[in-house]
Amino acid sequence: MERLEAALAESERTGQSGALMFIDLDNFKVLNDTMGHSRGDLLLQRVAERLQRSVRKADTVARIGGDEFVVMLQGLGTDPHSAALKTKTVATKVLARMSEPFDLGDYQHYSTVSIGVTGFGAQPTGVSELLKQADLAMYQAKSAGRDTIAFFDPAMQAAVSASAALGADVRAALQAGDQFSVHYQPLFNQQRCVTGVEALLRWRHPARGAVSPAEFIPIAEDTGLILPLGHWVLEQACAQLAAWAERPETAQLSIAVNVSVRQFRHPEFVDQVIAAIRRHRVAPRLLKLELTESLLADRMEITLEKMDTLKQLGVTLSLDDFGTGYSSLAYLKRLPLDQLKIDKGFVADVLTDPSDAAIARAIIELAHSQGLSVIAEGVATEEQHRFLVDHGCDLFQGFLLAKPMSIGALEEFMDQHRDTATAPLHE
Numbered sequence: 164m165e166r167l168e169a170a171l172a173e174s175e176r177t178g179q180s181g182a183l184m185f186i187d188l189d190n191f192k193v194l195n196d197t198m199g200h201s202r203g204d205l206l207l208q209r210v211a212e213r214l215q216r217s218v219r220k221a222d223t224v225a226r227i228g229g230d231e232f233v234v235m236l237q238g239l240g241t242d243p244h245s246a247a248l249k250t251k252t253v254a255t256k257v258l259a260r261m262s263e264p265f266d267l268g269d270y271q272h273y274s275t276v277s278i279g280v281t282g283f284g285a286q287p288t289g290v291s292e293l294l295k296q297a298d299l300a301m302y303q304a305k306s307a308g309r310d311t312i313a314f315f316d317p318a319m320q321a322a323v324s325a326s327a328a329l330g331a332d333v334r335a336a337l338q339a340g341d342q343f344s345v346h347y348q349p350l351f352n353q354q355r356c357v358t359g360v361e362a363l364l365r366w367r368h369p370a371r372g373a374v375s376p377a378e379f380i381p382i383a384e385d386t387g388l389i390l391p392l393g394h395w396v397l398e399q400a401c402a403q404l405a406a407w408a409e410r411p412e413t414a415q416l417s418i419a420v421n422v423s424v425r426q427f428r429h430p431e432f433v434d435q436v437i438a439a440i441r442r443h444r445v446a447p448r449l450l451k452l453e454l455t456e457s458l459l460a461d462r463m464e465i466t467l468e469k470m471d472t473l474k475q476l477g478v479t480l481s482l483d484d485f486g487t488g489y490s491s492l493a494y495l496k497r498l499p500l501d502q503l504k505i506d507k508g509f510v511a512d513v514l515t516d517p518s519d520a521a522i523a524r525a526i527i528e529l530a531h532s533q534g535l536s537v538i539a540e541g542v543a544t545e546e547q548h549r550f551l552v553d554h555g556c557d558l559f560q561g562f563l564l565a566k567p568m569s570i571g572a573l574e575e576f577m578d579q580h581r582d583t584a585t586a587p588l589h590e
Contacts, residue, residue, distance in 0.1 A: 166223050167290050170237050171283055178285040180246035184234040184254055185279040185297035186214070189309040191230035194272065202267050203230075206274065209265045217257045233297070243284060247314075247322035248381065254278050254312045255385060262310070275310035277301055330386045332368060333379055337391055342367055345399045348567040349576070350419070350538065351559045353552050357577060359417030359451070361560065362400045363567050364392065384425055393426040394435055401443040401450065403570065408445065413577070419451040419481065424458050428465070433472050440476070447477030453504065455483050459494050467497060474499040481538070485526055495533060503530045505556070507541025513550050524554050531555065 167183070174181050188210065195203040207230065214224045214232060223235040236253060239246035261276045279301025283293055296315040303313035336342040344367070347360040366374045383389040400418040407413035426432060440447050452473065458466050470480060481502040505526050512519040523539070530537045539551050542561030551559065565576065 164290055167235055167293065170223075170235060171288055171290065171293070173237070174284050175287055178241045179237070180239040180241065180243055180282060180284040182236045182239065182246065182250040182280055182282045183293050183297045184236070184250075184257070185294070185301040186232040186234065186257065187277050187301050187305070188230040189275045189277055189305075191274075194274075198267075198270065198272075202270065202272075205267050206265055206272060209267070210261065210274075210276075213260045214257065217260050218253060233294075241284075243282065244322045244325075246282060246284070248326055250280055250282065251312070251322075251326065252381070252385060254280055258310070258312060277304035277309050278312045279304055279315065280312060281315040326382055326385075329374075329379060330382045330388070332371075333366075333383055333386070333388050333392075336366060336368070337388065337395075342369070343392070343395065344569065345396060345403075346567040346569055347403075347418070347573045348560060349565040349573070350417075351564050352557065353559075355564065357416070357580060358558065359419065359449075360573065361419040361453070361567075362396055362403075362421075364396055365567075380423075384423060387425070389423050389425055390429055393421075393423060396420055397436065397439050398443075401439045401445050404445040404449050405443040415449070417449045417451050417479065419453050421453045421483065422455075424455060427454060427458060427469065428462070433469050436473060436478065437476060440478075448479055451479040451481055451502070453481045453483040456485065463494075467499075470499050495529070500533075500535055502536045502538060502558075505537060505539045507561075510539050510541045510547055510551070510561070511543070514544075514546055520550070523551070523556075527551075527555050 170181055173179065188206075191203065191206075194206060207226065210232065211224065211226060214234060218224060218234055218236065221237060223237075224232065225235075226232050234253075234257070236250060239249050258276065258278060261274060265272045265274060279297045279299065281293060281296035281300055300313045300315035303315075304311045307313060344365050346363045346365050348363060349357045350359045350361065352358050364376060364380075366376075366379055368374050380389070383392050397420055400420050404416075404418055407416055422432075436450075436452070440450060454470075474480060479501045480499060481504055482498070482500055483504045484506040485503040503526060505523055509519045509523050509526075513523050514520070527537050536557040537555075538558035538560060539547075539556050540560045542548050542551065542559045542563050544563060547561075548559060548563060568576065
């Protein structure tokens with residue numbers, strides 16, 4: 164209660180959004196009545212452990228009585244819509260974690276939860292009122308059939324409903340087949356020669372117009388639609404590599420494809436990559452898979468096994484947004500990588516923030532000590548470019564050099580820089 168009161172005061176002062184989740188175990192009384200209170204107590208301990216693993220260390224998890232828990236999320240940003248979507252992601256994660264079986268000694272128990280959610284932010288709200296709202300929302304979830312999430316805050320509910328509608332539109336767009344496209348952003352070496360491109364998914368909705376990837380990619384992740392979307396982008400990239408292989412001036416260009424955690428973890432992902440490479444008859448080294456650091460959070464052995472398979476095939480592997488998440492020297496030593504990518508957040512402030520400058524320099528030195536190349540993304544000024552060149556960065560990407568563009572615009576751009584298009588893939 165003290166933390167919640169402090170969080171409300173902080174949100175009122177800063178405008179940062181937060182959320183309160185009220186979580187109740189479904190049919191907990193049945194377990195107590197049939198298996199005894201000792202088993203019930205053990206389940207409460209297991210639930211507490213899972214809740215703590217489902218949220219950030221900065222968030223608060225508490226048991227407030229019986230089989231009722233609350234989770235308080237803070238620092239969700241100043242945009243209520245974005246905060247609602249972030250909260251939904253956490254609540255969905257909790258719901259999924261709680262549906263997995265619990266090991267209660269010699270007994271495996273299956274349980275579900277009902278979750279009520281309310282938000283808080285710049286508008287003054289009392290602790291008791293907020294708890295009442297979350298409690299009411301939890302009972303709405305119970306009434307809806309349990310094992311679900313309900314939102315009290317009308318704005319949050321509207322945001323979640325809009326998210327669901329956008330998810331339905333993503334599914335319809337996949338079926339239509341003509342709304343998604345791939346744009347390409349060139350990658351440059353120190354001499355500003357184009358060495359490859361990054362494939363970036365774009366969506367033009369017939370009614371909404373251009374929809375930002377920051378808006379539809381998280382929804383595709385939540386709904387599982389990232390799997391067909393990611394596979395489609397992979398196929399498009401391999402088809403483009405095959406077309407470029409026919410022309411001497413583009414035959415050595417690489418294409419980088421972003422791979423989400425969910426996509427990488429799919430049992431068929433490696434087979435899909437192998438099939439695409441063979442179907443389009445492309446050189447594996449020209450296909451670069453950009454993997455996110457969150458892959459390193461768990462299931463490390465499975466991650467390593469898949470990466471080793473791809474590496475043996477000859478595919479280039481890059482670790483995206485290095486330094487922002489789960490990086491460690493132990494991981495870096497074990498991973499069969501070819502490249503590290505400096506996050507644009509570090510690049511943006513290399514000239515103004517000594518810490519970011521030190522991090523950028525350290526990443527470059529660390530990568531080179533491991534035999535890896537380094538690419539800096541988000542290069543926006545000549546001064547940033549010069550700083551990175553001076554400290555040995557190998558490759559560059561950003562609006563200073565070229566924006567993402569359609570394949571037609573890209574090929575026209577490269578024709579104008581014909582002498583740069585044949586630069587070697589690796590320095």
